[in-house]
Amino acid sequence: MKTLTRVAFLLLILGLLSACGSYPVDQGPALIVDPGVDPEAWALVPAGEFLYGQFDHEVLIDYDYQIMITEVTNQQFADYLNEALTAGTIKIVDNEIVGYYHGDEFNAYRHEFEIAAGDWAHYPLEAEGLRVSLVGDQFVVREGYENHPVTNVTWFGAEAYCEYQGGRLPTDHEWEKAARGTDGLAFPWGNEISEENANFYSSKDPFELYHGRIGDTTPVGFYNGDSYDGYPTIDSPSPFGLYDVAGNVEEWSGSVHKYEHYRYLHGGSKAYAGYDLRIWVTGNVSPYYFSPSIGFRCAADSN
Amino acid sequence: MEGIKKRLTYLFSSTKGLALTGIAAISLVAGLFGMLSGPMVEWGVSAWIIKTFGMVMIPAEREGRIVILYHTIANAVVAVEVYFITGLYKDKMKSYFRTMINGTITVGYLTALIFGLLFAYFGHNWVWHGVFIFGDSLMFFAGLLLAVALWPGHKEYRIEKGEYSHTKKGIDLELTAFFVMAVATLGSALFGAVPASFTGNGFETFLAENVVRLPGKDPLMLAIIGHLHIMLTLIAVACALIVGKWIDFKGVLHKIAMPMMIVGTIIITLGVWMVVPYQFLAHTIIYGGSTLILLAGLLLLIYNWSTLIKDRIAEQGIEKATFGQKFKALFHDPLKFGATWQMLFMNFTTSFVGIFFAIKLEEIIREWPSREERIELSGHWHVLAAITATILLFYFADMMGLKGKARKWFGWIVIISSDLAFGAAVVFFLKRLFISEYAQQALVDTLMLCVEIGLATLLIALAGFMIWRLVDLFKKKGHWENELIEEQQEAK
Numbered sequence: 001m002k003t004l005t006r007v008a009f010l011l012l013i014l015g016l017l018s019a020c021g022s023y024p025v026d027q028g029p030a031l032i033v034d035p036g037v038d039p040e041a042w043a044l045v046p047a048g049e050f051l052y053g054q055f056d057h058e059v060l061i062d063y064d065y066q067i068m069i070t071e072v073t074n075q076q077f078a079d080y081l082n083e084a085l086t087a088g089t090i091k092i093v094d095n096e097i098v099g100y101y102h103g104d105e106f107n108a109y110r111h112e113f114e115i116a117a118g119d120w121a122h123y124p125l126e127a128e129g130l131r132v133s134l135v136g137d138q139f140v141v142r143e144g145y146e147n148h149p150v151t152n153v154t155w156f157g158a159e160a161y162c163e164y165q166g167g168r169l170p171t172d173h174e175w176e177k178a179a180r181g182t183d184g185l186a187f188p189w190g191n192e193i194s195e196e197n198a199n200f201y202s203s204k205d206p207f208e209l210y211h212g213r214i215g216d217t218t219p220v221g222f223y224n225g226d227s228y229d230g231y232p233t234i235d236s237p238s239p240f241g242l243y244d245v246a247g248n249v250e251e252w253s254g255s256v257h258k259y260e261h262y263r264y265l266h267g268g269s270k271a272y273a274g275y276d277l278r279i280w281v282t283g284n285v286s287p288y289y290f291s292p293s294i295g296f297r298c299a300a301d302s303n
Numbered sequence: 304m305e306g307i308k309k310r311l312t313y314l315f316s317s318t319k320g321l322a323l324t325g326i327a328a329i330s331l332v333a334g335l336f337g338m339l340s341g342p343m344v345e346w347g348v349s350a351w352i353i354k355t356f357g358m359v360m361i362p363a364e365r366e367g368r369i370v371i372l373y374h375t376i377a378n379a380v381v382a383v384e385v386y387f388i389t390g391l392y393k394d395k396m397k398s399y400f401r402t403m404i405n406g407t408i409t410v411g412y413l414t415a416l417i418f419g420l421l422f423a424y425f426g427h428n429w430v431w432h433g434v435f436i437f438g439d440s441l442m443f444f445a446g447l448l449l450a451v452a453l454w455p456g457h458k459e460y461r462i463e464k465g466e467y468s469h470t471k472k473g474i475d476l477e478l479t480a481f482f483v484m485a486v487a488t489l490g491s492a493l494f495g496a497v498p499a500s501f502t503g504n505g506f507e508t509f510l511a512e513n514v515v516r517l518p519g520k521d522p523l524m525l526a527i528i529g530h531l532h533i534m535l536t537l538i539a540v541a542c543a544l545i546v547g548k549w550i551d552f553k554g555v556l557h558k559i560a561m562p563m564m565i566v567g568t569i570i571i572t573l574g575v576w577m578v579v580p581y582q583f584l585a586h587t588i589i590y591g592g593s594t595l596i597l598l599a600g601l602l603l604l605i606y607n608w609s610t611l612i613k614d615r616i617a618e619q620g621i622e623k624a625t626f627g628q629k630f631k632a633l634f635h636d637p638l639k640f641g642a643t644w645q646m647l648f649m650n651f652t653t654s655f656v657g658i659f660f661a662i663k664l665e666e667i668i669r670e671w672p673s674r675e676e677r678i679e680l681s682g683h684w685h686v687l688a689a690i691t692a693t694i695l696l697f698y699f700a701d702m703m704g705l706k707g708k709a710r711k712w713f714g715w716i717v718i719i720s721s722d723l724a725f726g727a728a729v730v731f732f733l734k735r736l737f738i739s740e741y742a743q744q745a746l747v748d749t750l751m752l753c754v755e756i757g758l759a760t761l762l763i764a765l766a767g768f769m770i771w772r773l774v775d776l777f778k779k780k781g782h783w784e785n786e787l788i789e790e791q792q793e794a795k
Contacts, residue, residue, distance in 0.1 A: 054363050054366075054507070055363070055507045056363075109518055110518065111516070111518070111664075111665065111669060112518075113665075128739055128741035128742060129741040186361075186362035186363060187362070191361075191362060192362075202345045211744060212744035212745070212747075212748060213345075213744065213747075213748075214740075214743065214744050214747070257518075259518040259519060260516070260518050262516060262673070265672070271740065272674070273344070274344070275362070275365055276674075278362050278363070278365075280363075283672050283673045283674045284516060284672070284673045285671070285672040285673065286669075286670060289670070289672065291672065291740055292740060292741050293740060
């Protein structure tokens with residue numbers, strides 16, 4: 001009996017030790033590929049009703065609008081930072097990019113935090129996992145991550161980026177309609193999810209090699225039906241042709257909700273389990289929060 | 304044929320058989336449906352289960368499926384607790400009450416379990432849903448019967464001995480605590496049933512942890528959130544009272560603890576019910592009630608541990624025990640030690656964590672993404688429910704006559720494996736306090752491994768126990784027969 005106890009104890013210790021490794025998180029992307037989806041392209045979403053939320057409520061968006069086919073990439077964001085910094089719409093204060101925000105209506109509701117007019121953080125200059133960094137007086141993208149979605153941008157930073165491009169962040173309704181179309185799909189591509197559809201937690205894509213199951217971002221448009229070094233993907237655009245709506249990075253919504261300062265996040269990310277990539281699953285967080293799993297795409301009026 | 308009849312009589316009429324059936328049902332449901340989530344998804348097991356059993360898994364219905372699954376498991380746990388209670392009071396409770404209560408609740412939970420799961424996982428036949436509700440209704444009716452049967456005013460319940468908590472008129476306060484718990488459970492069941500009935504089949508299912516940050520929750524939402532919290536609380540209260548009866552809790556500490564348990568249960572229940580009209584006040588009242596219940600639990604623990612030490616030292620014939628001998632004596636019986644140790648452990652994994660979260664809500668927790676808070680909340684109550692289940696298992700194992708080395712192995716495996724799993728789960732859901740999302744994966748891997756090893760070991764121990772009893776059922780002269788005869792003789 002004693003031997004059995006010792007063997008069990010030893011196995012437990014060995015098991016635990018085997019999991020105590022660390023991941024070489026700064027190795028760069030595990031794979032450098034160009035999926036060929038143009039990050040500058042926009043899709044037109046026509047006016048009309050669609051089924052919104054988990055319980056398919058009919059909602060009317062009575063105007064046409066455009067939305068980016070992909071999430072904003074590191075290269076696009078670096079170019080913007082260089083331009084906007086020169087133009088003076090943003091500035092560097094205490095190791096972060098900041099910019100002006102006009103503030104929200106404040107109702108002092110339970111747990112509500114005031115978002116007053118003033119300068120708010122857009123992007124940190126020092127944080128783990130930054131893909132866009134200030135080198136000298138220029139923002140540059142870490143090699144291999146040019147076509148990956150930008151992360152670690154706060155809601156203020158995302159909103160400022162979209163405004164600079166003549167657009168805005170999509171509202172909750174706009175995002176969801178573009179993501180699921182008008183037929184009430186659970187996922188952008190249909191009603192079931194597989195590992196070849198999207199980048200999610202433990203989806204076993206090649207980019208999990210250096211980061212473990214939480215993974216790394218995948219290049220925008222990665223899940224387009226191509227095979228990469230023997231790793232097959234399924235072409236998984238939304239009905240309006242958007243890529244990475246589910247998974248990869250969560251996307252900021254532009255909607256500001258009464259009685260709360262939180263901003264909403266859509267689509268799940270590389271850190272989420274597959275079922276949390278269902279279109280209607282949302283998260284929220286303060287607008288000054290940034291994370292290596294949060295990115296965004298922009299929307300604009302159709303004209 | 305006679306053999307089958309006897310075995311069915313054992314499984315569906317004796318306390319031990321009913322509890323065995325209930326725990327087997329819970330194990331089967333947890334075993335099968337547990338394969339649909341967590342690492343089982345990553346390993347491809349869930350896809351295989353879904354295909355093999357022909358389950359219908361519509362993505363939009365995930366939350367609804369989970370709600371029904373939780374109800375079926377909770378119903379069975381409540382039924383097992385009721386068997387324990389009617390068994391503990393079998394000497395004083397009228398036998399027709401025992402028969403009616405146990406019979407009704409058995410049909411109720413099995414009906415709700417079978418038809419609830421059929422409805423949730425095998426296509427939406429609304430007849431099945433109706434039968435599920437019928438099963439729930441039977442359980443409620445059994446609860447009413449239990450409350451009547453536990454009415455402390457019955458003459459046969461009066462006590463005269465001075466060792467147990469009672470009023471001047473001889474009202475048994477421990478029994479009163481059971482009665483209050485039963486009535487509070489009935490009211491709290493309605494607290495969830497009323498909003499569910501009001502919204503009917505058009506109800507838009509939600510999991511409480513997913514709406515925690517939603518401002519302006521409507522009264523029906525608040526009632527349902529309150530319902531799930533108070534039901535789990537009352538299951539834990541019942542569990543603590545059962546443990547008290549099991550270890551023969553008595554003396555001064557009993558006299559202090561029982562009134563606290565009664566008042567605490569009333570306050571916490573009213574506090575939860577008040578969440579609908581007076582949300583701003585509710586939590587303050589709940590804290591008051593839970594403080595009393597926790598203190599009563601602490602007194603139970605002190606009594607148990609001191610009795611375990613005293614009894615073991617006496618058994619060993621040691622006249623003047625050293626600290627080391629006393630310490631060793633405490634751990635002699637892992638089942639009885641484990642029952643209250645798990646209560647203490649529960650404080651470290653859930654109560655203290657909950658208090659920390661409440662204090663630091665604005666400063667820390669609400670600065671995290673909602674997903675982190677959601678993980679914490681669902682982890683919190685899963686751990687609470689699972690620890691309560693292990694405590695009930697200790698009582699069950701003792702009741703079923705687990706002795707000698709098997710008792711020690713089973714007891715320690717359950718304690719160590721569950722504490723490993725639940726301790727790791729708590730560190731997992733608190734990880735954002737000390738590690739960033741970017742650097743978390745190595746820690747997460749280690750913690751998940753601990754959780755998986757712990758749960759797997761716990762389930763293997765439970766499976767071993769259940770297989771022992773299953774094999775016993777096939778024996779002509781198994782333990783089951785003696786237990787049946789014993790109980791039938793006691794009834795006479």
